[in-house]
Amino acid sequence: MRNKLKECTTCIIHNIRRNRQLKFLSDLLFWTPWKGLGLKTVITFGITVAMCQMGFCFSELKQIEGLDLIGGSSVRVEFKKARLGTVVMFLSSRCPCSASHQSTLDQLSKEFGPRGFRFVGIHSNADEEVEAAREHFKKSGLAFPVIQDKKSGIADALGAFKTPHVFVLASNGEVLFQGGVDNSHVANAANKHYLQEALAMIVDGKKPSQKEVRVLGCEIRR
Amino acid sequence: MIEFLTALVLNGANHALAAACCGKSSAAPFLMVGDDQMQLSLGLALGNVVAHIADDGVPNFGSSRNSETSQAYKLDMAALLSDRIQGGFSVPIATYAVSRGNLQEASTGLGDVRLSLGYEFLPSWSYSVWRPQGFLFTGLTLPTGRSYDGRRQVMATDVTGTGYFTWTVGALLLKKWTVWDVFLVPETHYSFSRTTQDLGGAYTLSPGFGGSIGVGFGLSPGSGNLRFGFRLQPKLEQGLEVSTPAAAGNLVMSAGAVIATCDTGIDASYMMSSVDSVSVSYTDQTLLGPAMNTSLSRSLGINFQHRWER
Numbered sequence: 441m442r443n444k445l446k447e448c449t450t451c452i453i454h455n456i457r458r459n460r461q462l463k464f465l466s467d468l469l470f471w472t473p474w475k476g477l478g479l480k481t482v483i484t485f486g487i488t489v490a491m492c493q494m495g496f497c498f499s500e501l502k503q504i505e506g507l508d509l510i511g512g513s514s515v516r517v518e519f520k521k522a523r524l525g526t527v528v529m530f531l532s533s534r535c536p537c538s539a540s541h542q543s544t545l546d547q548l549s550k551e552f553g554p555r556g557f558r559f560v561g562i563h564s565n566a567d568e569e570v571e572a573a574r575e576h577f578k579k580s581g582l583a584f585p586v587i588q589d590k591k592s593g594i595a596d597a598l599g600a601f602k603t604p605h606v607f608v609l610a611s612n613g614e615v616l617f618q619g620g621v622d623n624s625h626v627a628n629a630a631n632k633h634y635l636q637e638a639l640a641m642i643v644d645g646k647k648p649s650q651k652e653v654r655v656l657g658c659e660i661r662r
Numbered sequence: 663m664i665e666f667l668t669a670l671v672l673n674g675a676n677h678a679l680a681a682a683c684c685g686k687s688s689a690a691p692f693l694m695v696g697d698d699q700m701q702l703s704l705g706l707a708l709g710n711v712v713a714h715i716a717d718d719g720v721p722n723f724g725s726s727r728n729s730e731t732s733q734a735y736k737l738d739m740a741a742l743l744s745d746r747i748q749g750g751f752s753v754p755i756a757t758y759a760v761s762r763g764n765l766q767e768a769s770t771g772l773g774d775v776r777l778s779l780g781y782e783f784l785p786s787w788s789y790s791v792w793r794p795q796g797f798l799f800t801g802l803t804l805p806t807g808r809s810y811d812g813r814r815q816v817m818a819t820d821v822t823g824t825g826y827f828t829w830t831v832g833a834l835l836l837k838k839w840t841v842w843d844v845f846l847v848p849e850t851h852y853s854f855s856r857t858t859q860d861l862g863g864a865y866t867l868s869p870g871f872g873g874s875i876g877v878g879f880g881l882s883p884g885s886g887n888l889r890f891g892f893r894l895q896p897k898l899e900q901g902l903e904v905s906t907p908a909a910a911g912n913l914v915m916s917a918g919a920v921i922a923t924c925d926t927g928i929d930a931s932y933m934m935s936s937v938d939s940v941s942v943s944y945t946d947q948t949l950l951g952p953a954m955n956t957s958l959s960r961s962l963g964i965n966f967q968h969r970w971e972r
Contacts (some may be wrong), residue, residue: 601786653787
């Protein structure tokens with residue numbers, strides 16, 4: 441709990457410096473006369489807990505590690521080792537929407553993997569049996585590992601909401617893009633391919649024009 | 663009676679948020695809250711007026727030989743206009759039957775059609791323990807039903823509408839966790855004045871402002887396809903003001919008392935598939951107050967909904 445609060449506080453301060461509205465709030469909070477009353481500590485603690493609960497501040501992950509359901513061994517994915525970025529995809533073994541997009545994600549991993557991206561799947565649903573999930577992902581023949589997310593820790597750290605939910609993370613852990621793979625529940629009915637467009641823009645040296653898009657699918661059971 | 667009909671056609675709405683894959687069902691039927699591109703709802707509500715209440719707040723339950731019942735069918739349609747903007751319409755058809763001793767009368771007619779626009783101002787694009795999903799909506803109710811002063815039946819059973827253009831603005835906030843969900847729907851509306859005339863001459867009717875706050879919660883056992891819900895909706899309407907037309911000086915002839923009711927409702931919803939759901943609801947206006955200057959009813963509703971996913 442203490443480490444979590446320390447992480448949250450560091451992250452909040454980092455975000456505050458980059459956000460003008462929050463900087464105003466920060467200046468107000470740290471107004472000199474309040475220091476003597478000890479209110480600064482209380483208010484900071486309260487806001488830290490509240491903002492972390494609000495999902496305003498996600499832990500800045502530097503790596504993901506866990507058991508690969510497909511390969512059967514432990515896998516560590518460090519973001520700094522991917523030249524252009526790491527694509528983290530939250531998947532489900534039971535959600536039809538997730539299953540519908542697996543082949544799309546597999547194709548994208550084969551197209552953009554050689555260009556400098558690292559692809560990794562995450563299985564976070566607490567109500568899905570690990571063995572059933574392992575069987576499902578092995579049968580899928582995906583070209584990337586699918587890590588079992590213990591107690592949905594990775595999902596909580598990134599704020600993953602549904603399956604499929606994709607995040608493109610820079611080498612420093614910054615979220616370059618997050619949201620749905622495309623604009624449809626069924627992959628072959630989509631006419632906007634958000635993830636593909638984001639990856640193509642990053643390859644061209646640009647930041648994705650849409651940093652956040654709607655995510656369609658089944659809610660992740662925590 | 664108008665209040666009863668309005669309550670009947672609007673309170674067939676209940677709130678279904680069964681936790682099925684790839685979608686949510688909302689029986690705020692003019693508003694899509696799931697990730698769908700279109701939604702069609704068909705509802706039937708059966709109502710029974712059990713009491714009339716004057717502005718002293720004392721209910722009069724009347725004689726057992728008298729009855730006022732109704733059936734209201736409602737078609738609601740909503741469709742995406744863009745990623746976060748949606749439009750819709752609602753068409754009610756109502757049958758109202760009155761029995762007083764040996765006299766009986768019944769009529770069926772089109773109610774007031776409603777057009778609506780909604781905007782998702784708080785989208786759920788990432789996980790949050792507390793941040794709700796939020797919609798703003800606005801609607802215009804058209805006086806397509808027969809108003810009270812346009813009635814032709816002796817016991818006014820052919821009155822199916824208010825006779826006013828009404829503009830509504832409101833918000834829907836909802837939050838769903840694994841098995842629980844809560845929602846809040848504040849809204850306010852304004853009914854525009856209109857001038858009518860009878861043998862006594864011309865006069866202007868001004869209903870004015872009204873509003874309500876709907877609040878409720880639901881439980882989906884095991885996060886399955888079944889949901890049980892409870893809701894409260896206190897409502898307040900400004901009293902009807904009758905005045906001479908503007909050309910005659912806008913003199914107020916009478917100012918009606920405030921109309922107040924409180925709907926208490928329970929509902930059960932079931933998602934038959936990711937795109938189809940059915941819900942049953944019961945609404946009672948006699949349980950909680952305050953209630954003033956209106957009729958109190960109990961109604962049972964059933965609603966079928968089909969959605970087209972994005």
